[in-house]
Amino acid sequence: MQPLPPERRTPSPASPRLSIVIPAYNESARIEAALSSVLAWVASVPWETEVLVIDDGSTDNTSAIVHRWMASRPSLHLIQNPGNRGKGYSVRNGLLQASGQIVLFSDADLSAPIEEAQRLIDAIEAGSDVAIGSRWLDKQRQTIHQPLYRRFFGRCFNWVTRKVMGLPFKDTQCGFKAFRRDAAQTIFRLQTIERWGFDPEILFIARKLRYRIVEVPVTWGHDERSRISYLKDGMKMLQEMGQIRSNSLRGRYDQAIAALKDTSHMVTPPVERNNSSHSASPRPGQA
Ligand SMILES: Nc1nc2c(ncn2[C@@H]2O[C@H](COP(=O)(O)OP(=O)(O)O)[C@@H](O)[C@H]2O)c(=O)[nH]1
Ligand SMILES: [Mg+2]
Numbered sequence: 001m002q003p004l005p006p007e008r009r010t011p012s013p014a015s016p017r018l019s020i021v022i023p024a025y026n027e028s029a030r031i032e033a034a035l036s037s038v039l040a041w042v043a044s045v046p047w048e049t050e051v052l053v054i055d056d057g058s059t060d061n062t063s064a065i066v067h068r069w070m071a072s073r074p075s076l077h078l079i080q081n082p083g084n085r086g087k088g089y090s091v092r093n094g095l096l097q098a099s100g101q102i103v104l105f106s107d108a109d110l111s112a113p114i115e116e117a118q119r120l121i122d123a124i125e126a127g128s129d130v131a132i133g134s135r136w137l138d139k140q141r142q143t144i145h146q147p148l149y150r151r152f153f154g155r156c157f158n159w160v161t162r163k164v165m166g167l168p169f170k171d172t173q174c175g176f177k178a179f180r181r182d183a184a185q186t187i188f189r190l191q192t193i194e195r196w197g198f199d200p201e202i203l204f205i206a207r208k209l210r211y212r213i214v215e216v217p218v219t220w221g222h223d224e225r226s227r228i229s230y231l232k233d234g235m236k237m238l239q240e241m242g243q244i245r246s247n248s249l250r251g252r253y254d255q256a257i258a259a260l261k262d263t264s265h266m267v268t269p270p271v272e273r274n275n276s277s278h279s280a281s282p283r284p285g286q287a
Contacts (some may be wrong), residue, residue, distance in 0.1 A: 019100030023090035057084035088198025107175035109223035120178035129183040129211035133176030138217035197240030
């Protein structure tokens with residue numbers, strides 16, 4: 001597992017209730033519409049929300065646009081990745097630095113309108129640790145359908161996630177998911193896949209950790225400007241599924257989970273005392 005950036009800040013009672021993380025790679029054509037909708041929704045809800053845009057090494061003026069909006073929007077922040085690392089890296093970088101009690105990520109095309117966040121928040125508040133937006137739980141909610149070939153590949157990929165990884169979900173790939181803060185902090189520290197195949201991995205890890213995961217039907221309108229390449233990215237995603245399976249068989253996730261739980265390195269070694277009567281507990285070496 002790779003070393004991860006430290007948390008940006010420790011949450012306090014004054015922490016925002018919600019963080020919205022938007023991964024963005026060369027999004028100059030879509031980011032302003034996204035910021036406009038998201039910030040209007042943020043202003044309309046009665047709780048504090050922060051919005052983090054993660055610039056994934058864009059070569060266009062995505063970050064300049066976000067900077068311009070930040071000048072008048074204190075709730076908006078920009079995090080820069082060290083170059084183009086992938087959607088998985090971007091989501092992890094944002095969620096680990098987010099300080100909301102609930103942390104949510106959304107694709108920059110807002111294929112799920114931001115108002116749908118309420119459905120994920122309700123699911124978390126009803127007791128789930130992870131709420132995943134689903135396009136396939138209630139097909140009626142798809143306002144603009146994906147092209148047929150894309151639906152076919154999507155369904156094939158879903159079959160693979162069920163058979164290879166045992167994931168019982170109808171839609172692992174929806175770019176609209178929310179987490180209880182500490183669940184996200186644990187799950188994303190164990191993530192190894194940095195590009196498109198990260199969704200099934202984080203769900204696989206969440207299941208290993210026995211988190212409560214609920215699939216929530218969301219309204220979804222396909223944006224034809226999707227830049228995923230079916231041949232190249234599809235092959236890579238299948239290879240990533242193999243990598244997750246192999247990690248799992250080699251016990252890498254179990255070891256990493258055990259290392260997270262091992263707090264022995266955080267305990268200060270007992271201090272040698274001259275007068276043992278002051279010490280209620282036995283000293284090292286004593287029975
Ligand atoms: N294409 C691409 N998108 C990225 C990358 N890193 C982050 N993203 C973001 O990932 C999200 C998903 O992109 P999108 O094209 O809508 O994907 P799709 O609709 O699932 O095919 C968008 O917010 C992108 O800006 C990357 O390396 N490549
Ligand atoms: Mg999209």
